[in-house]
Amino acid sequence: MVQSDKKVTTDKTNKSGPALIGTSGDSLREAFGKVLVNLAERYPNFVVFDADIAGGTGTHHFRKAYPERFFQFGIAEQNMMAVAGGFASTGVVPFVTTFAVFCLRALEQARLSIAYPRRNVKIVASHPGLDVGPDGASAQALEDIAAYRAIPGMVVVSPADPLEVEQATEAILNYEGPVYMRTGRSPARRIVGPDYRFELGKGRIVHEGSDVTIVVCGVEVARALDAAQQLAQEGISARVVNMSTIKPIDTELLVRCAKEIGCFVTAEDHNIYGGLGSAVAEALAQTNPCPIEFVGVRDVFGESGEPDELAEKYELTGPSIAAAAKRVMERKRRG
Secondary structure: OOOOOOOOOOOOOOOOOOOOEOOOOOEHHHHHHHHHHHHHOOOOOEEEEEOOOHHHHOOHHHHHHOHHHEEEOOOOHHHHHHHHHHHHOOOOEEEEEEEHHHHHHOHHHHHHHHHOOOOOOEEEEEOEHHHHHHHOHHHOEOOHHHHHHOOOOOEEEOOOOHHHHHHHHHHHHHOOOOEEEEOOOOEOOEOOOOOOOOOOOOOEEEEOOOOEEEEEOOOHHHHHHHHHHHHHHOOOOEEEEEOOEEEOOOHHHHHHHHHHOOOEEEEEEEEOOOOHHHHHHHHHHOOOOOOEEEEEEOOOOOOOOOHHHHHHHOOOOHHHHHHHHHHHHHHHHHO
16 A cells, blocks of 8 residues: 555535636646656655556656656566556556557456456546547547446546546545546636545536536536527526546436435447446436436547537537536426
8 A cells, every 4th residue: 555644635515616727738648747756756666657658648748757657568568467466566656548448358357367466556637538539539539537437346436627637546546446537638628626535436516506416527517508698698507517437436426416406417438338427326226217418429430620629529528418418408498
């Protein structure tokens, strides 16, 4: 177990939450790489594994600052995952870093060498979903949340902005067990304020509302806030929940929203099958069933293009989320 004299603090659910803070900033991958450097002195027992792609994952910052704790595996992600399990058996905590699509390549090793023996390994995947952009369908992992969420004992996290990435990285470092965390390629808008405190397994209300609940993760949080602003102009009050921990999901918060509001939209940069939407539906089906509309990639592969253009084409933007909110409110009204 990594030791530190600083613990991640928690707070109560942010009931009102900020609107969008600023317009742009670091990408999530850059925030991840920088926070590793900041954490390294206080947490001397973690190392970083790379598969010849440190410039793409943000870990080049750590490679420069702590070369003796940086391990290069070349283009051999399966081997990297297996070695991570071995390192973790000695008490060292590896951060295994590569693109999300290459984490799919190494799924068997993540399952058998990390999750099955419950090794303390943190798998951090950049370039998920359509955010990959011009690299095209072969590089766009639209199934990674589904795949890793289905592995027994694997925690799955998808932060929304650079500050949340920083806090989530320290939180997963303090968690004993395997974790899969998404970062991101594109510059990210600030979502949370300086008083925000990430807590593993907890969602946060980042915009209060009373007519519809929009549950989102990753890049879709900013787009959901855009949707909430659009809906407000039409007299519709939307609650936006940043569900940055997808597994274990915050069932308590979902049940509260179900009882107070009674209808949901989920939105994610992922296939609509197996990801955040499925996790929300599973939790509500067992507790408080409600109408749900799912925003995501609709069981197709992507294509090459700029991330914002692809989000528009595959209907992941604020207007698409707002349209889904109106549909689900009508379903609720019909009973």
